[in-house]
Amino acid sequence: MSNLVINFFIENNLSLENKTIVVGVSTGIDSMVLLDELIRAHELINFKIVVAHVNHQMRLQSIEEEQFIKEFCHKKGIDIRISYFDYNLHPGNFQEEARKFRYQFFEEVINEFHGDYLLLAHHANDNMETIIMRLLRGSNLRGYAGMEPVVQQSNYLIVRPFLLLLKDELIRIAKEREIIYFEDETNKEKTYTRNRIRHEIIPNIFWENPEAHWQFAKFSEVIRNADEEIKKIVKQFIEDNVKFDEQRVFFSQKTFLKQSLFLQKEILFAITKKVLLGHKNIDEILKLINAKKPNIISKVTGKLTFVKEYDKISLYFTELKFPKVHMVISTCGEYEIDENRKVIVSEKNNDKNILKNNTLWYNKSMLPIIIRSRKKGDKIQLLTGTKKVSDLLTDKKIGIIKREQVLVLEDKNQNILAVLGIAKSKHLLALKDYDIIITLKENE
Numbered sequence: 229m230s231n232l233v234i235n236f237f238i239e240n241n242l243s244l245e246n247k248t249i250v251v252g253v254s255t256g257i258d259s260m261v262l263l264d265e266l267i268r269a270h271e272l273i274n275f276k277i278v279v280a281h282v283n284h285q286m287r288l289q290s291i292e293e294e295q296f297i298k299e300f301c302h303k304k305g306i307d308i309r310i311s312y313f314d315y316n317l318h319p320g321n322f323q324e325e326a327r328k329f330r331y332q333f334f335e336e337v338i339n340e341f342h343g344d345y346l347l348l349a350h351h352a353n354d355n356m357e358t359i360i361m362r363l364l365r366g367s368n369l370r371g372y373a374g375m376e377p378v379v380q381q382s383n384y385l386i387v388r389p390f391l392l393l394l395k396d397e398l399i400r401i402a403k404e405r406e407i408i409y410f411e412d413e414t415n416k417e418k419t420y421t422r423n424r425i426r427h428e429i430i431p432n433i434f435w436e437n438p439e440a441h442w443q444f445a446k447f448s449e450v451i452r453n454a455d456e457e458i459k460k461i462v463k464q465f466i467e468d469n470v471k472f473d474e475q476r477v478f479f480s481q482k483t484f485l486k487q488s489l490f491l492q493k494e495i496l497f498a499i500t501k502k503v504l505l506g507h508k509n510i511d512e513i514l515k516l517i518n519a520k521k522p523n524i525i526s527k528v529t530g531k532l533t534f535v536k537e538y539d540k541i542s543l544y545f546t547e548l549k550f551p552k553v554h555m556v557i558s559t560c561g562e563y564e565i566d567e568n569r570k571v572i573v574s575e576k577n578n579d580k581n582i583l584k585n586n587t588l589w590y591n592k593s594m595l596p597i598i599i600r601s602r603k604k605g606d607k608i609q610l611l612t613g614t615k616k617v618s619d620l621l622t623d624k625k626i627g628i629i630k631r632e633q634v635l636v637l638e639d640k641n642q643n644i645l646a647v648l649g650i651a652k653s654k655h656l657l658a659l660k661d662y663d664i665i666i667t668l669k670e671n672e
Contacts, residue, residue: 233265233347234272236389240378244269247344248276250337252330255281255293258349260409261398262390266347267304279308280337282330286315286322286414293410309337323420338384350375351390351398352441356433357425359444364421366507368497369458373451374444394441462494470499476535478542481517489514500543503531517541523628537627550601550632558596560664565635568671571599576663586649586670588637589662597645597666598638606636608644611654617647624650637666 237244251266253259266277279301283294294310301308311333313326334346359374379386390398402409418424433440465487470479477499484492496510505513509528516526516534524536525548535542553565563571576589590597606617621631637646645656648668 231265231269231272232393233262233269233389236377236387240387242345242378242385242387244273244275246274248278248341249345249347250278250280250334250341250343251347252334252349253279253281253297254412255297255410256349256412257402257407257409258351258390258395258398260407261401262347262349264401264405264407265389267306276341277306278337278341278343279306280334281308281310282313282326282333283310284313284315284326287412289410289413296408296410307341309333309340311336323422335381343384346381346384346386348386348388349390349398350388351393351395352445353395353426353430355391355448356430356441356444357422359448360425360429361421369451369455369494373448373455375448376452392441392445458491458494459498461491462498465491465495466498470495475546476542476544478540481536481539481541484517484541500532503529503545505529505532513543522625523631525628525632535627535629537629538625540627542629548629553599553601553635555599556596557599557666560592563599565599569633570669572667572669574665574667576665586668588646588648588652588656588666589659590645590656590664590666591659591662592664594639596640598640599635599648600638602631602634602636602647606644608636608647608651609653609655610651611657617644620647620651626650635668 234244236242249266251259251263253263263277263279269275270277279297281294281297283290298308298310300306311329313329315322315325337343338346355374359372362371362374375388375391376386377388377391401407415423416427418427437443469483470477484495487495492514493510496513497505505528509532512526512528513534516524516536519536522536522538524534526534527547528534528543530547531545533544533546533548535544535548551566555563555565555571557563557571557573560573560575563573565571602617604618607614608617608620610620617634617636621634626634634650635648636644637648638644643655644653646652649670
């Protein structure tokens with residue numbers, strides 16, 4: 229006897245034997261036909277069925293539907309789990325919030341029963357609606373392909389055995405087998421975009437081409453295949469050119485801009501997927517990458533900060549903070565600036581140290597000195613003349629992150645003796661009688 233579920237599993241090289249299948253059942257015609265197919269397949273192959281039902285609590289009929297599926301599963305000896313969607317706890321677009329809730333619940337049931345597959349009753353008409361909705365609202369390339377028949381999740385597969393079947397075929401099967409199901413009257417309301425597409429656009433498409441669902445299926449396949457090829461290119465670029473650490477990803481502006489605009493967007497989507505950016509966010513990042521300013525810090529979202537430092541582009545997955553430093557040094561010892569930097573003031577011991585940029589010399593009798601964050605308008609007297617500290621940093625091509633962290637050494641008369649690690653003033657260089665060494669230590 230032919231079985232839609234068994235045939236689908238064979239065609240997709242999937243095994244049913246001794247597996248655990250969680251099936252989403254709303255009690256509508258589609259999911260009840262799917263459940264019936266599973267029960268019939270179970271007579272031929274050994275596997276476990278678990279029903280997952282969500283009561284959306286938006287219609288009085290929901291109570292009747294819940295009771296029906298409970299009794300149905302009890303009679304058939306099928307495990308069932310039920311969850312209740314409370315719209316008051318999930319404000320926003322009802323359909324979108326309910327969809328998220330369902331998938332989260334389905335995953336909980338999968339984990340409870342160590343499920344192998346989540347079966348859903350989406351059919352060809354559903355896929356057509358999804359593609360049209362995404363074309364209207366916008367999506368990425370994969371999204372425009374619509375639903376996928378098999379989707380790999382972390383520890384299970386989402387399977388849609390009916391994705392190439394028309395709704396009319398499911399109606400025919402339900403009628404032929406006298407399958408009991410419930411009609412959700414809200415599916416006829418034209419309040420929701422999907423319902424308007426279902427009742428006004430899809431019929432006209434079939435009027436133009438009765439086989440339109442096959443064209444949509446081919447469209448989906450072409451887009452998915454194209455997406456796979458593009459993902460390979462993007463993956464290779466990331467492996468060759470993008471570096472990752474705990475807080476950020478970074479890459480060369482010059483190398484990145486050699487890619488087409490389309491690939492630039494796909495690369496950005498790929499490397500920022502953990503913060504789920506939208507198209508507007510990606511466009512904003514591209515605008516910042518192309519900006520003429522060599523140094524930029526810009527908060528893209530609450531979870532992502534863009535940093536441009538000449539050719540280096542960094543995307544930080546954390547909020548960047550630059551606490552102000554103001555530290556008085558009056559004696560020898562170690563002074564912690566932050567978790568990555570400290571200043572060590574010690575007795576003179578090795579004259580070779582003073583040649584290093586991060587090491588200074590001074591006289592104990594001239595203490596105290598102050599180590600502080602730089603301020604707007606700071607100037608330092610170099611051997612070549614007086615220079616604004618900001619101009620000095622520009623000349624040295626110091627990136628904006630380091631600029632925000634730059635420290636100056638100031639004497640008790642508020643003269644800047646040094647920009648730590650970068651430049652020493654002519655007054656410091658002229659100091660011959662020194663007995664202490666000041667060293668800035670930075671973690672790698």
